[in-house]
Amino acid sequence: MNPVKQGGKWGMTYPYTLSFRNDVSVHRKGGDIILTNGRISALRLKEPSPGLSAIVDSLSDKGGTEDALCNILINEDGASNLGKFYYHLSKLMEKDFLCRTVKHEGQCISTLEPISKYFQFKEQHIDSNVKYRISRFAYCHDENGRMVLESPLGHCRLVLHDWRGAAYINMLSQPCTVRDINIAFPDVNKEVVRQVFVFLFNTHAICEVDEDGNVAEEHNNALLQWEFHDLLLHARSRAGRHSNPVGGTYRFMKKIDPLPAVKTKMNGETVELYKPDIEKLKKDDVPFTFVVEKRCSVRENGEDPLTAEQIGEFLYRSARIRKIMDAVPEKGLYSQVSNRPYAGGGAIYELELYLTINRCKGLEKGMYHYDPKEHTLTRISDYNDKLEKLLKDASRASARDYLPDTLITYTARFQRFMWKYQSMAYAVILKDAGLLMQNMYLVATAMNLAPCAIGNGDSDLFAEASGLDYYVEGSVGEFTLESKKK
Ligand SMILES: Cc1cc2nc3c(=O)[nH]c(=O)nc-3n(C[C@H](O)[C@H](O)[C@H](O)COP(=O)(O)O)c2cc1C
Incomplete structure (x- = not known):
């Protein structure tokens, strides 16, 4: 039993059994034993004594109490090797190789x-x-x-x-x-x-x-x-206090097909959008520092509504697909990726945009999905109570006393991201949403429009309003866009 100091006197703890964690594997090479724990951690026991070798066998099987392991060593090597036993035991504990089991x-x-x-x-x-x-x-x-x-x-x-x-x-x-x-x-x-x-x-x-x-x-x-x-x-x-794999592990490769870079077109009338002249804007647009310094959240709209042309320009400049790259497995690219005006984790670009239009010249009230490749909108729902509730929630969150002109809801095609990434998938999706928000702020400012990020939204309400599956493509961000008061 382990002597433990208890309130000033030495007492005894109940003897627990020590054994290797499930993921520890034992390799014997030459006269050495190499222990690995499924991750990078490894421990080499150089030319272990017969007693130490027998202890490793015991730990990889049912294990034993510290006393039982000691006895194995004493039987095989004699008591003189006990110091070595405790040294190796502490190394195994340090490497988090050992489990402790209490039995009754x-x-x-x-x-x-x-x-x-x-x-x-x-x-x-x-x-x-x-x-x-x-x-x-x-x-x-x-x-x-x-x-x-x-x-x-x-x-x-x-x-x-x-x-x-x-x-x-x-x-x-x-x-x-x-x-x-x-x-x-x-x-x-x-x-x-x-x-x-x-x-x-x-x-x-x-x-x-x-x-x-x-x-x-x-x-x-x-x-x-x-x-x-x-x-x-x-x-x-985040890495640290767990032993789960973190990062691009592709754990569903060959089990589930990855989702394509572009979502299949949704059912509904297609609306062609205006495309700005990017080359001209590169030369004539307001200076970058002016935009960064002027950027702010605006929670009041102008007298004139937004126009369909402004929405087209805004989406083109902030969120369109500039290029699609197909998978090249031999180069380590296992699914389609794309390039857009904002940065996105792994170039996966799992975010989709849904516009709830309340007041816009040239676009009827209703819900629209943005196709970032074709630069079109698909009208997926007429205006109804659910859309009004989405607008009301955004209005309340931004302390407005009216319904915003346009609510842009960001969804994530979760599995597009989760197919590749492990542990960090949802956290990175939220980071991606943050980057898109900032890009939208900057573009709206450059266009003299009124942008405002919204910190929360009802994902169940959005699922009902859009008809999308909560677990397949759920809302993860909201942003309002309006005309600017003169
Ligand atoms: C992630 C995020 C969530 C936000 N949520 C809200 C919100 O729910 N309501 C609101 O009125 N403003 C919201 N904002 C805007 C912030 O209040 C605003 O950015 C902050 O006060 C700084 O002001 P500025 O944007 O004018 O510089 C949000 C901003 C971010 C980045």
């Missing part, structure tokens, strides 16, 4: 799995009478048929092997001690419960409740302001 009568209750190279296990002393409760950042989900508990605050996950783990967590929704759980589950060894608490603590899934009923998490001004979903997106969409 031979049955696995829960396993602590490191998911980040920053994980450091803490033998936290858990007092049986101190209250803990579940953190508001903890969540359970299925992972390849296993129920796992994770938190964006932590660097490891807890696998819940049987119903008891889940039952403890349910009890922890209210302040609860190890003793409370011991009373509720008298058949389970008390120290097993305490060890599960140690694991929960390491997962950052539980917080200590003080005598006044407070938890530190709620008195930390930084954490207090994080919402669960925001912190989870932040932690999982």
Whole structure:
């Protein structure tokens, strides 16, 4: 057993089983053993002793407690190699190769799995009478048929092997001690419960409740302001505290066809749009610095409505396709990409534009989809209550007392992006929306129009108004465009 200092005296923790994580593979080369963990992390054990080699075999199989592993070494090598054993054990822990499993009568209750190279296990002393409760950042989900508990605050996950783990967590929704759980589950060894608490603590899934009923998490001004979903997106969409692949992994290649660069034309009447003379604009347009310095959000419209020609020029200058490049797999380009006036992650350009026209000379009220290749609009819906609600929401969000002339809703063809990118897909889609917004601001300013980004919109309402599938092509951004007051 591991001696642990508890409140000034040395106590014992319940012996957990050590084993390799599922993704650790063992290669034997020459006399050496090379361990890799499915990512880049590798550890070479140079000419390991028979005892160390037997320990590696045990860790890749069912594993063993620290004492059991020690015994393997002593049986094979004698006690003189114990120092080496602890050295290698600490290296394996450092490399986040090892899982810790707590068992009751031979049955696995829960396993602590490191998911980040920053994980450091803490033998936290858990007092049986101190209250803990579940953190508001903890969540359970299925992972390849296993129920796992994770938190964006932590660097490891807890696998819940049987119903008891889940039952403890349910009890922890209210302040609860190890003793409370011991009373509720008298058949389970008390120290097993305490060890599960140690694991929960390491997962950052539980917080200590003080005598006044407070938890530190709620008195930390930084954490207090994080919402669960925001912190989870932040932690999982950036590299760091998880071991999921990040970036262009093409995990659906050869399983699902990638979406083409241009969305198939939607049903509805086609409206040809005006194309400005870009070469002339390059020479005669207002200076760049004038535009950047003049750019601002405008929340009032002019007396005269926008015109269809202005909308044509605006879309052409801010969002058209300049060029399409077909996939060239031998050069590492596995799907069609395109070139447009704004930058876009991976040149994927997953964003589509839908214009809800309220007041525009030359365009009837209704909803239109923009085809950035043909530079046309397709009229997909007559004006109706749902479109009015979209306009009302934008009006409220921008503190207007009237409905904006034009609402441009950005959607993302999610799977176009998700086909290639992993972990970061949604985060980059939002970044792409931000870039398009800035480009629209600049073009609108150069054209002396009134632009304003809108921070939120109802994606379900948009799905109903457009008839698009929420999960296939959902709204991710809104922008209003109007004529400018003279
Ligand atoms: C992502 C984003 C969301 C925004 N959301 C709104 C909004 O919902 N309502 C609004 O009136 N302005 C919104 N704005 C405009 C900002 O309020 C504005 O950019 C900021 O106050 C700076 O002013 P300026 O754009 O005039 O320089 C948003 C801007 C951005 C970039």
